[in-house]
Amino acid sequence: MPEAIVKTRNLTYxxxxxxxxxxxxxxxTAVDHLSLDIAPGAFVAIVGRxxxxxxxxxxxxxxxxxxxxxxxxxxxxxxxxxxxxxDIRMTAGMVFQNPDNQIIGQVVEEDIAFGPENMGVPTEExxxxxxxxxxxxxxxxxxxxxxxxxxxxxxxxxxIAGVLAMRPxxxxxxxxxxxxxxQGRAEVIRTAHRxxxxxxxxxxxxxxxxxxxxxxxxxxxxxxxxIAMQGSPREVFARVEELRAxxxxxxxxxxxxYLLRRKGLALPDAIxxxxxxxxxxxx
Amino acid sequence: MQLxxxxxxxxxxxxxxxxxxxxxxxxxxxxxxxxxGLIGHxxxxxxxxxxxxxxxxxxxxxxxxxxxxxxxxxxxxxxxxxxxVGLVFQYPEHQLFEADVFKDxxxxxxxxxLPEKEVELRAYEALMQVGLEQEVYxxxxxxxxxxxxxxxxIAGVLAMQPxxxxxxxxxxxxxxGGSREILSLIASLQKERGMTVLLxxxxxxDVAAYxxxxxxxxxxSVFMDGTPxxxxxxxxxxxxxxxxxPAATEVCRRLYEAGLRVRPxxxxxxxxxxEILCCFSR
Amino acid sequence: MRGISIGxxxxxxxxxxxLDPRVKLLCTLAYIIILFFADNPFAYALAAGFAFAxxxxxxxxxxxxxxxxxxxxxxxxxxVLFNLFLTPGEELLSFWIFTVTREGAEMAAMMALRLFLLxxxxxxxxxxxxxxxxxxxxxxxxxxLRVFRVPVHEIAMMMSIALRFIPxxxxxxxxxxxxxxxxxxxxxxxxxLKRAKSLIPLLVPLFVSSFRRASDLALAMEARCYHGxxxxxxxxxxxxxxxxxxxxLIFAAFLAGMIVLIRVF
Numbered sequence: 001m002p003e004a005i006v007k008t009r010n011l012t013y014x015x016x017x018x019x020x021x022x023x024x025x026x027x028x029t030a031v032d033h034l035s036l037d038i039a040p041g042a043f044v045a046i047v048g049r050x051x052x053x054x055x056x057x058x059x060x061x062x063x064x065x066x067x068x069x070x071x072x073x074x075x076x077x078x079x080x081x082x083x084x085x086x087d088i089r090m091t092a093g094m095v096f097q098n099p100d101n102q103i104i105g106q107v108v109e110e111d112i113a114f115g116p117e118n119m120g121v122p123t124e125e126x127x128x129x130x131x132x133x134x135x136x137x138x139x140x141x142x143x144x145x146x147x148x149x150x151x152x153x154x155x156x157x158x159x160i161a162g163v164l165a166m167r168p169x170x171x172x173x174x175x176x177x178x179x180x181x182x183q184g185r186a187e188v189i190r191t192a193h194r195x196x197x198x199x200x201x202x203x204x205x206x207x208x209x210x211x212x213x214x215x216x217x218x219x220x221x222x223x224x225x226x227i228a229m230q231g232s233p234r235e236v237f238a239r240v241e242e243l244r245a246x247x248x249x250x251x252x253x254x255x256x257x258y259l260l261r262r263k264g265l266a267l268p269d270a271i272x273x274x275x276x277x278x279x280x281x282x283x
Numbered sequence: 284m285q286l287x288x289x290x291x292x293x294x295x296x297x298x299x300x301x302x303x304x305x306x307x308x309x310x311x312x313x314x315x316x317x318x319x320g321l322i323g324h325x326x327x328x329x330x331x332x333x334x335x336x337x338x339x340x341x342x343x344x345x346x347x348x349x350x351x352x353x354x355x356x357x358x359x360x361x362x363x364x365x366x367x368v369g370l371v372f373q374y375p376e377h378q379l380f381e382a383d384v385f386k387d388x389x390x391x392x393x394x395x396x397l398p399e400k401e402v403e404l405r406a407y408e409a410l411m412q413v414g415l416e417q418e419v420y421x422x423x424x425x426x427x428x429x430x431x432x433x434x435x436x437i438a439g440v441l442a443m444q445p446x447x448x449x450x451x452x453x454x455x456x457x458x459x460g461g462s463r464e465i466l467s468l469i470a471s472l473q474k475e476r477g478m479t480v481l482l483x484x485x486x487x488x489d490v491a492a493y494x495x496x497x498x499x500x501x502x503x504s505v506f507m508d509g510t511p512x513x514x515x516x517x518x519x520x521x522x523x524x525x526x527x528x529p530a531a532t533e534v535c536r537r538l539y540e541a542g543l544r545v546r547p548x549x550x551x552x553x554x555x556x557x558e559i560l561c562c563f564s565r
Numbered sequence: 566m567r568g569i570s571i572g573x574x575x576x577x578x579x580x581x582x583x584l585d586p587r588v589k590l591l592c593t594l595a596y597i598i599i600l601f602f603a604d605n606p607f608a609y610a611l612a613a614g615f616a617f618a619x620x621x622x623x624x625x626x627x628x629x630x631x632x633x634x635x636x637x638x639x640x641x642x643x644x645v646l647f648n649l650f651l652t653p654g655e656e657l658l659s660f661w662i663f664t665v666t667r668e669g670a671e672m673a674a675m676m677a678l679r680l681f682l683l684x685x686x687x688x689x690x691x692x693x694x695x696x697x698x699x700x701x702x703x704x705x706x707x708x709x710l711r712v713f714r715v716p717v718h719e720i721a722m723m724m725s726i727a728l729r730f731i732p733x734x735x736x737x738x739x740x741x742x743x744x745x746x747x748x749x750x751x752x753x754x755x756x757x758l759k760r761a762k763s764l765i766p767l768l769v770p771l772f773v774s775s776f777r778r779a780s781d782l783a784l785a786m787e788a789r790c791y792h793g794x795x796x797x798x799x800x801x802x803x804x805x806x807x808x809x810x811x812x813x814l815i816f817a818a819f820l821a822g823m824i825v826l827i828r829v830f
Contacts, residue, residue: 049459049460049461050430050458051428064787086790090790098778098781100733101782102781104725104782104786104789105729106728107697114789117799123802130800151325152325162789166789179455179456181325183525184325208458208459209459247459249463251530252529255552259552259556260556263560265559274534274537278537281534281538365746369747374740376774377740377741380773390745390748390749443748
């Protein structure tokens with residue numbers, strides 16, 4: 001197995017809760033001794049309820065948060081070494097939840113160029129990268145538009161393009177669909193899969209919509225900063241009761257199959273699509 | 284409260300080059316005590332529609348009547364109307380502003396000009412109804428979790444004791460657990476208080492589970508209006524405008540087409556489960 | 566915010582659009598300065614002719630520009646009235662306590678024209694230049710100030726971010742306004758004090774949201790390797806081309822014309 005692109009050992013992040021007057025009330029452990037390895041080229045979904053620590057975890061992958069005692073390595077680089085931060089951010093790009101709060105440029109292509117500009121990439125090379133990103137994200141026609149005129153899904157594609165222009169090996173998407181409508185959500189998830197498949201970019205998708213994790217290679221369910229379960233989608237989706245207890249849900253068809261199984265119908269484990277269920281019931 | 288939309292059209296920026304139609308000749312009756320789901324794409328006119336119901340927007344053409352009175356009339360008291368037709372917008376962050384939760388919930392009834400005692404009583408009652416613990420009442424609304432903020436926002440409107448409660452995607456941004464809680468809260472409020480609820484949602488499954496009437500909007504017009512079973516029976520028409528039916532409906536429909544004796548118009552997983560079991564036990 | 570065209574870029578493919586923003590910035594500045602020296606109808610005619618020629622070349626519909634200037638027209642009207650009634654000189658007509666003098670009328674006409682042309686010229690500049698390019702031009706233009714430790718890059722970056730967020734925040738303000746109106750708030754009732762107080766439910770959510778946006782944005786910029794202006798390259802670096810030189814020459818000719826007209830008459 002090639003060296004992990006993301007590797008964490010006992011990653012722990014604690015912060016002090018304060019009351020209204022600013023007096024410390026207690027310590028919250030957002031990430032709790034998390035150890036995991038993500039192989040290059042994988043599509044990993046990290047799911048968990050709000051407050052499960054998934055976003056805090058994501059921020060460690062981009063050296064936006066740096067652990068004190070435990071460690072995170074991105075492509076072998078230790079995020080505790082400050083002089084590597086730029087390299088780390090070029091290796092693991094990050095897309096955030098609210099598209100409006102991460103687009104800096106007032107024209108689509110100028111925004112996409114922002115990362116490479118900061119990296120000091122020569123102008124001709126920036127042009128090349130921007131064009132490539134526009135093409136990969138199917139945004140050529142929106143090149144000169146103001147981001148304010150785009151739909152939510154398109155804005156998130158601009159955000160992804162902006163990260164892509166930095167030529168990262170890994171993209172971390174931190175709840176990229178939370179503010180989008182179903183079309184926008186589908187658009188973003190499709191895009192993430194395409195980049196993973198065609199460009200071989202490692203994708204780490206953070207979400208609380210289990211439906212979006214159906215096509216991932218591997219799902220990690222976080223709760224209270226710890227791994228509550230992990231495995232292939234089928235393995236995870238088979239545990240309907242546990243997921244509901246973790247304030248998550250399964251797609252309705254999976255839930256229906258689960259209900260039928262519980263009533264004694266002989267069905268395979270963890271049905272993920274309507275087609276599968278119909279086929280299982282008609283043969 | 285009976286709300287009637289009579290051939291309502293709305294054009295944004297009318298008389299300018301930016302003019303764009305948002306509602307086209309919409310006629311609807313929103314009656315007493317029902318749970319209505321309003322679905323449609325972004326830009327289908329849903330938001331424009333709900334803002335007509337409490338007079339935040341005025342129709343470019345046509346009229347909106349509340350209990351028989353035209354709400355666009357000059358002497359009509361639209362502020363009182365907003366107390367009767369409560370509208371909770373999508374993001375609680377857009378309305379929370381007071382130093383503590385209790386004061387924030389008082390804002391609505393206070394604006395209705397009620398005496399202080401009554402205002403506080405209503406606020407207290409509303410906070411109880413949305414299931415917030417007492418210790419939250421004097422906390423800053425900005426320190427709450429997403430689900431709690433949503434509850435405070437709903438309480439802020441409930442405290443005006445509306446007869447119609449409109450909620451614009453109240454589960455946006457919540458995790459599935461939080462969504463389930465908010466939806467069942469709304470359903471129980473509707474039953475207990477006998478309110479009419481209008482729920483704007485993108486989730487067919489949610490709407491199917493709670494609504495007894497569904498209005499589908501498309502390109503500014505009412506595309507369908509009926510019970511969940513009636514609406515979701517027209518899966519092909521819905522697909523044409525890019526909407527889906529609940530997965531449970533889809534499964535039963537396909538089984539029906541494959542010759543199994545299941546009703547194709549079920550709308551929830553529980554119903555589908557029963558139908559399929561029934562069919563297999565025969 | 567809709568309908569205000571100052572600062573709102575108008576996408577088109579005109580010779581003015583492709584000019585180096587420094588050319589446009591410098592020439593607009595020079596144009597405004599020379600306007601203040603213009604003191605006769607001939608000079609104004611030339612200045613107006615030049616401005617309208619630029620509007621024509623820019624392909625931006627004149628109606629759009631004029632609509633964006635409505636706010637300024639009010640200001641112009643006030644100025645005109647002041648000049649019309651308060652300038653002493655040869656009396657033209659008089660009623661009640663008002664007296665219009667010949668000098669006053671001339672002054673008023675000139676002021677109105679001056680203000681109009683000033684705003685027209687600035688509008689043409691902002692309509693044909695993306696705010697990003699404009700801030701670029703400012704950054705370059707102010708570069709000498711770096712000697713005095715003026716954070717030129719940071720100022721330009723702040724301006725550009727402010728411009729990007731103006732439409733977002735104005736949309737958000739509208740949403741907050743509606744959310745509060747749905748709770749019975751009224752923003753247009755009562756005396757000044759009451760009105761000011763009624764803005765609190767609007768301003769608090771707006772501030773909270775702006776702070777949140779600011780911290781989100783800072784994080785996003787950091788994640789995209791932003792570390793100040795040092796070592797930054799640009800997708801669109803500013804480089805003078807032949808057309809920019811030609812533009813400077815044309816403008817110089819106009820300036821010369823203006824100077825002649827101002828001197829001769």
